[in-house]
Amino acid sequence: MGTRTIIILSDAMLCHEAFIEKGAIFAGRPRENPTRNIFSCNKFTVNSAVYGLEWRSLRRNLVQNMLSSSRIKEFHSIRSQAMDKLIDRLRAEAKANGGVVSVLKNARFAVFCILLRMCFGIEMDEETIEKMDLITKNVLITLDPRIDDFLPILRPFFGKQRKRALQVRKQQLENITPFIQQRRVALRNPGSNNSAMRFSYLDTLFDLKVEGRNSAPSNSELVSLCSEFINGGTDTTATVLEWGIAQLIHNPNIQSKLFDEIKSTVGDRTVEEKDVENMKYLQAIVKEVLRKHPPTYFLLTHAATEATTLGGFNIPIGANLEVFLPGISEDPKIWSNPEKFDPDRFYIGKEDADITGVTMVKMIPFGAGRRICPGLTMATVHIHLMLARMVQEFEWTAYPPNSDIDFSGKFEFTVVMSNTLKSRIKPRGDTR
Incomplete structure (x- = not known):
């Protein structure tokens, strides 16, 4: 495609060979459009960094300090508060609209609030949250793929788009940098009123030692890393929840069975995170949603760091690998009735899949190998808890009543x- 050599994979065995057996070779990232480099600070983020010392430092810091199981548990009170707010928002919206609510908007807002608290360590008012959310959306829209990603010769014709990207980046820096400065001052003055702010991702970045460089991250780099943390877990999680609720509406028997499991597990009290471990049917539903509706059609692009072979074919250095996920998760050679939404395939043990792809690739909604999404554990915690709370509190039905659900999708990040x-x-x- 243009100046890029692109290889599209939709075969489970080839994905396992590429990302597990030859993980280091295919752990690279492609050359990026200069517009993208504006927001990644020249690839100074976990997802965009060149495979090497810098990437290892950034990823190790993120995983060890924020995304380990023990650290995730420390933020349970934030999630609990966000869940209560979510339920209150749904109740208020339903009351104002004859019982009708928007699933994606409310799910997205709840996840966004959680990640903001985890990232900056402070609680923001709703106006600030909405302003931050608007900036986030503008960044994502600006980063949509363009034809000059593949044909650099056309970049002179995209001057307006680059100018717009610089404006969006300026807004991003102007709005996020003050939070960074406030946090830096608070940490230097532990006796101030701000010292009560809880631990945050930002705290781990101020004095981060990155292999291969002598300086701590600049403010611009901190903005990029914080934005990556927030962006990476917001839309992906909210999207999965929208598809999940749609399937529960379309399959009321599955929704009823899930509610029965919740009721038998917790009785009349509110679902908590620890309860999810005992809800095998909930886990099966979430896994089936991820199989049937992965958050994206394609994983983030990988690139070969050296010349190699794949499936017996010669792969040149720098070749881009794109993975078409539905080709694997709906492959009739490895799934029975793949077109059917059937949590029982996991619940009663007819089929199973390691979603990390380590043992065998059957579904890899978070990627696989060395560049697997580091937020996998956190994302699944959010999805399980939110779906359980939403079904515990409400019965979900189609709107307009008795209408069919349209399961066609469109790409918006x-x-x-x-x-x-x-x-x-x-x-x-x-x-009533």
Whole structure:
């Protein structure tokens, strides 16, 4: 495609060979459009960094200090508060709209609030959150693929787009840098009122020692790293929840069975994170949603760091690998009735899949190998808890009533439903 050699994989065995057996060779990233480099600070983020010392330092810091199982558990109170806010927002919206709510918008807001608190360590008012959310969306829109990604010769014709990107980056820096400065001052003055702010991702970045360089990250680099942390987990998680609720509406028997499991597990009290471990049907539903509706059609592009072979074919250095996920997760050679949404395939043990792809690739919604999404554990915690709370509190039905769900998708950074899901909700126990 243009100046790029692109290889599209849709075969499970080839993906395992590329990302597990030859993981180091295919752990590179492609050359990026200069517009993207504006936002990544010349590839100074975990996802964009060149495979090597800098990438290892950034990823190790993120995983060890923020995304380990023990660290994730420390933020459980933040998630609990966000879940209560989510339920309150759904109730208020339903009351104002005859019981009808928007699934994606509310799910996205809840996840965004959690990640903001984890990233900056402070609670923001709703106006600030919405402003930050708008900036985030503008960045994602600006980063949409363009034809000059593949034909650099056309870049002179995209001057307006580059100018717009610089404006968006300026807004991003102007809005996020003050939070960075406030945090830096608070940490230097532990006796101040701000000292009560909880631990955050930003705290781990101020004095981060990155192999191969002598200086700590600059403010611009801190903005890029914080934005990556927030962006990476917001739309992907919210998208999975929208598809999940759509499937529960389309399959009311599955929704009823899930509610029964929740009821038998926690009784009348509110679902907590620790309860999820005992909800095998909930886990099966989430796994089936991830199989049937991975957040994106394609993984982030990989690139060969050296000349090699794949499936017996010669692969030149720098060749880009694109993985078409539905080609694997709906492959009839490795799944029975792959077109059917069937949590029982996991619940009663008819089939199973390691979503990390280490033992065998059957579904890899978070990627596989050395550049697997580091937020996998956190994302699954959020999805399980949010879905459980939403089903515990409300019965979800189609809107308009008795209408069919349109399961076609469209690409908007993630793969969202072509028609944004609206649902009529009824509080559990409400007999009206």
